[in-house]
């Protein structure tokens with residue numbers, strides 16, 4: 001599975017980073033950077049938590 | 063642990079708190095029968111989007127949508143819980159049935175507080191409210207918004223952006239209660255620049271005269287507009303729990319694990335949980351999520367699960383400004399500017415409360431929340 005960011009929608013809340021710091025972070029300009037292309041089973045729950053917490057639904061699992 | 067075996071969990075309320083509780087129950091290893099009851103006939107959605115992107119974005123009516131769920135619960139949507147029997151462990155529903163449970167999550171959120179029972183008084187709490195507001199704004203009516211909190215200000219901002227003439231009726235300076243004088247000043251200046259009319263008053267009320275509704279200010283002056291929207295706070299949906307004694311003042315007090323008793327959790331806008339400033343209800347998005355995560359784990363693992371260590375996160379978008387703040391609001395006095403300078407431009411700011419706790423805020427400044435948190439904790 002992969003996480004997909006809808007760039008125009010992302011507002012840089014970074015709540016996703018708080019939920020899954022291993023998988024993503026906001027860079028110094030506040031742009032969301034995905035640190036893993038492929039998410040394995042072990043991190044699936046983390047990925048889901050990150051996707052869920054975004055208040056503008058800018059993330060989805062593909 | 064004293065709650066007994068867990069085969070069936072019922073989550074009452076299908077907002078972000080109920081949804082997060084359901085997800086977390088699964089993550090915590092609960093693989094039994096999970097049922098979610100929600101009176102809105104649709105999947106959970108993002109309420110914060112309703113007063114922001116959804117009011118503004120041209121043809122986009124999807125900004126409130128949340129990704130599909132993965133908890134595999136039986137979802138009873140469009141169904142209302144009407145009573146809870148703590149002894150027999152039963153949730154009664156308005157379709158006449160009752161759901162037995164081993165653990166129950168109370169997450170029925172809150173609704174808009176109203177100033178009147180007039181049909182002209184519009185409020186914004188649910189998706190239907192937002193869609194109907196959007197529709198009416200298309201005709202650019204004159205608008206009065208009553209309520210100078212973040213929601214009232216966001217609605218006023220959205221109405222202005224839609225091309226309406228907007229008057230905001232506020233008890234004192236808008237946002238001062240929630241944000242403190244410094245940030246309130248920044249937002250009020252931006253609002254006035256964009257053409258908002260602000261009327262300060264004591265308590266306003268609504269009345270109907272000669273067939274149309276109007277707003278009466280405390281000194282008796284009257285304001286009229288084609289549309290009246292109020293945003294004067296929220297009321298927890300706890301009436302259905304009246305017989306249980308769980309919500310003595312309409313709010314459910316919980317412990318630091320979000321539990322009322324070992325088999326009952328209460329999470330989200332209806333719960334008051336321990337904070338450094340006493341038992342408090344913090345009716346915000348990330349508060350609902352954090353409460354739900356902690357409580358769901360405690361339902362499964364008891365008090366061995368980690369307690370809530372909530373650091374409030376607040377954000378708002380209005381009048382061309384976006385604010386993110388980490389820590390307890392409101393903020394007294396002037397901040398230290400870490401980046402930028404006073405005047406409303408992009409800035410990172412920090413305040414210290416008297417007890418040493420810090421708050422960091424970003425104004426029109428993209429910053430990672432973990433970085434803001436670190437800034438809020440750094441010694442001043």
Ligand SMILES: Cc1cc2nc3c(=O)[nH]c(=O)nc-3n(C[C@H](O)[C@H](O)[C@H](O)COP(=O)(O)OP(=O)(O)OC[C@H]3O[C@@H](n4cnc5c(N)ncnc54)[C@H](O)[C@@H]3O)c2cc1C
Nearest residue numbers: 075077078079101109110142143170171330331345346347
């Ligand atoms: C317009 C608006 C803008 C907001 N903006 C922000 C923001 O910018 N930042 C922020 O942090 N927070 C914001 N909030 C607050 C945030 O949205 C709430 O704190 C959060 O949604 C609370 O979630 P909840 O699940 O506790 O309650 P709710 O979302 O209210 O969910 C409770 C659900 O339970 C249902 N229910 C009620 N009674 C029953 C019953 N008896 N039986 C079955 N179901 C029932 C309700 O219909 C509802 O669907 C905003 C709120 C609104 C309304």
Ligand code: SF4
Nearest residue numbers: 010011013014016054
């Ligand atoms: S939580 Fe959502 S808006 Fe915030 S950075 Fe993550 S994807 Fe972007």
